[in-house]
Amino acid sequence: MGIDFLPDKPIYQQLIDRITGDIIRGTLKPGEKLLSVREYAVEAGVNANTMQRVYRELEQMGITETKRGQGSFVTEDEEKITVLRDEMKEQLVSSFLQSVEAFGFTTSEIVQHLQERGGVND
Template identity: 50%
Template sequence: MDEFNSSKPIYLQLADRINRLIVSKELKAGQKLQSVREMALSYNVNPNTIQRTYSELEREGVLETRRGQGSFVTEQEERLIQLRGKMKEEQIETFVQVMREMGFSSDEIVSGLRDHLLKMNKGDESVDRID
């Protein structure tokens, strides 16, 4: 299991991991998550940390808790679309900020990204064209 970064609370790091699993569809809409106890054992953290993670994700509308049944990924498609967009924007923002700090212009960032994607996609007919 990955180590946790000391600059951000563990419960938020776990929330980010769960969000990534949802966006990548490893966790699907309506799917039940592990119990608080099971998740705590999986990540080797205190159950209270997992409870806080689940509460945060529920507050954000990503998880739904069903009394006596557990926590489930929301089935609200619009909320999942919003989550996907938010996570994409956060990743792009971080990438652009780092590139700017290194002195790259917008044109250099765009052309570098285009070149990288073209190299990655070479020979993969299923990938959309890059204009």
């Protein structure tokens, strides 16, 4: 199967983003068991060592927990998931605003355009 990865970002980071995105969207629920490292590596079409790094970093971030002999699970700490969601939102908005400024658009121009498209509710 495999995933189409972007060439300008490390694969392990793209996998972290993918899993955190699934958690933020609710595709992966608090307390839900993740695939094993090997299963996810096969599904993603990457080396098991890459997946092991992904799982290790997710655990260091406090987003997952490893239970010896049982596997890795999404944290049940709703506060950590809320913080993750807020951090991701801030990163996306900051990146977007940097792009807007780089092209010389004003915030009001962008807000107006989004409202015309129906992308912003009052």
